[in-house]
Amino acid sequence: MALSVPAIMKTTAARLSALYLLLFAICAVLLVFYMTSLSARMLTAQTQDTINDEVLGLARAYQRGGLPILVRVVEQRSRQPGANLYLIADANGQILTGNVQSLEPGVIDTEGWTTEPFSYRRFGEGELDRQRSAASDPATPQSGDAVTQPEGEKGHNAIALVLRLPNQMIMLVGRDLGEPERFRAVIKRSLMLALGMMGLGGLLIWFFVGHAALKRIDSVSDASRRIMGGDLSGRLPISGAGDEFDRLSENLNSMLARIATLNEGLKQVSDNIAHDLKTPLTRLRNRAEATLAGKHNTTDYRQALEGTITESDQLIKTFNAILMISRLEAGYSSESTSKVDLVEAVRDVVELYEPVAEEAGVSLETAVQGKFIIDGNRELVGQALSNIVDNAIKYSTGATDKPRVVVTLGHADHQIRLSVADNGHGIPDDADRARATERFVRLEKSRSQPGSGLGLSLAKAIMRFHNGQLDLQPGNPGLSVVMSFPERGDH
Numbered sequence: 001m002a003l004s005v006p007a008i009m010k011t012t013a014a015r016l017s018a019l020y021l022l023l024f025a026i027c028a029v030l031l032v033f034y035m036t037s038l039s040a041r042m043l044t045a046q047t048q049d050t051i052n053d054e055v056l057g058l059a060r061a062y063q064r065g066g067l068p069i070l071v072r073v074v075e076q077r078s079r080q081p082g083a084n085l086y087l088i089a090d091a092n093g094q095i096l097t098g099n100v101q102s103l104e105p106g107v108i109d110t111e112g113w114t115t116e117p118f119s120y121r122r123f124g125e126g127e128l129d130r131q132r133s134a135a136s137d138p139a140t141p142q143s144g145d146a147v148t149q150p151e152g153e154k155g156h157n158a159i160a161l162v163l164r165l166p167n168q169m170i171m172l173v174g175r176d177l178g179e180p181e182r183f184r185a186v187i188k189r190s191l192m193l194a195l196g197m198m199g200l201g202g203l204l205i206w207f208f209v210g211h212a213a214l215k216r217i218d219s220v221s222d223a224s225r226r227i228m229g230g231d232l233s234g235r236l237p238i239s240g241a242g243d244e245f246d247r248l249s250e251n252l253n254s255m256l257a258r259i260a261t262l263n264e265g266l267k268q269v270s271d272n273i274a275h276d277l278k279t280p281l282t283r284l285r286n287r288a289e290a291t292l293a294g295k296h297n298t299t300d301y302r303q304a305l306e307g308t309i310t311e312s313d314q315l316i317k318t319f320n321a322i323l324m325i326s327r328l329e330a331g332y333s334s335e336s337t338s339k340v341d342l343v344e345a346v347r348d349v350v351e352l353y354e355p356v357a358e359e360a361g362v363s364l365e366t367a368v369q370g371k372f373i374i375d376g377n378r379e380l381v382g383q384a385l386s387n388i389v390d391n392a393i394k395y396s397t398g399a400t401d402k403p404r405v406v407v408t409l410g411h412a413d414h415q416i417r418l419s420v421a422d423n424g425h426g427i428p429d430d431a432d433r434a435r436a437t438e439r440f441v442r443l444e445k446s447r448s449q450p451g452s453g454l455g456l457s458l459a460k461a462i463m464r465f466h467n468g469q470l471d472l473q474p475g476n477p478g479l480s481v482v483m484s485f486p487e488r489g490d491h
Helices: 005-009 013-077 127-136 176-230 244-276 278-293 297-327 342-360 378-397 430-435 454-463
Strands: 086-087 093-096 098-103 118-122 154-162 169-175 336-341 363-367 375-377 403-413 415-422 469-474 480-485
Touching: 013 086, 013 154, 013 169, 013 176, 086 098, 093 098, 127 154, 154 176, 176 244, 278 297, 297 454, 336 342, 336 378, 342 363, 342 378, 342 403, 342 415, 375 378, 375 480, 378 403, 378 415, 378 454, 378 480, 430 469, 454 469, 454 480
Parallel strands: 363 403
Antiparallel strands: 086 093, 086 169, 098 118, 118 154, 154 169, 336 375, 403 415, 415 480, 469 480
């Protein structure tokens, strides 16, 4: 979805980018001015040091041989390539020697450092122009006649140190500023070019990266609108880059998958309540209606009420199991957790079901050795194991050999596995084994065995509460139900 410039600037990313760009521009301008001024100060200080060294050398020459030696040294140094500025003039300002032909007015009037750069012309520069001017105007000054330049004529810029000699003659030692100014200009142009390229690169990066980020945000917004419209099967897009957008999308997709699972579970509960609980409620009503329809004695009424209470208790147990499964699958439970010894839990359940197994003609055995400690809830673990052992006893009675149920404990793949195996008919079909843990699912066609089809579903919810897993595996013959608990970290 294309966004206009005002719409883009309403986004937080665009505002932050604009703020950073403005801050970068201000810092860049300040850096350019600082570097150019610093380079100018450094070059000026270096130039002054050079002039001071020249003045000291000339002073030693003057002390050694007076004015003749000084003039000879000045003439010698003036002719050297890249020489400094040298000028010796009389008290009236007439140039006697040096490599300076003309100066701005007033430069040599004040002794000491020149306050500002001044304009000058070296000896021999513009000679052809002056000859042409002399031919047209005889009043034009000749070379060496005057210190000042003609008005409006511009030469080079320099700084100098002006000294008065003991005989009132004037000596000027200076240095041309052309090289420092060119160096400063090069630094300024380099900084401006580098900062311009950095600014352009920042704008390009902001445009492409920001555009990509806005595009991804738009795709996330579109997917969110579809999900809010009721399409819970939709998921947020993941680019595979592994950045914060992908991590956020993955977390939200996991949340959506969890919500979809809970909604599906709620739908199944509603459907199961409507279908599976209708039969016992209808049976209660028919029993009450039949009791009221005829003439019965007190014993008949009492038996009818007792049957009604029994059916009601079974319905209450079913509703309690449904509520427990829903709470556990939603991740909410008031049950506390602590260290649980699975060996003791197995012994308690086996001891509880030994009379039931003996009455059904089933051999209930245990093969438990060692120590198996988990973090969990003792009552929930016992309830899940009781449901599984109860199913194993009920569905092993049809075995060809002597019915037998074996409860074992062991370690495997950093897990504690509690297995309940029987030698009954089992569940040979893989799809049926997967469906067996769903609510109200009973694979027995005849429904001859009592039950509501919630035992394994509750056990699965309890295992999920303990971050474990419930697996149904073929026993050849029979069925093996495996409860896998994660081992404790200090085990």
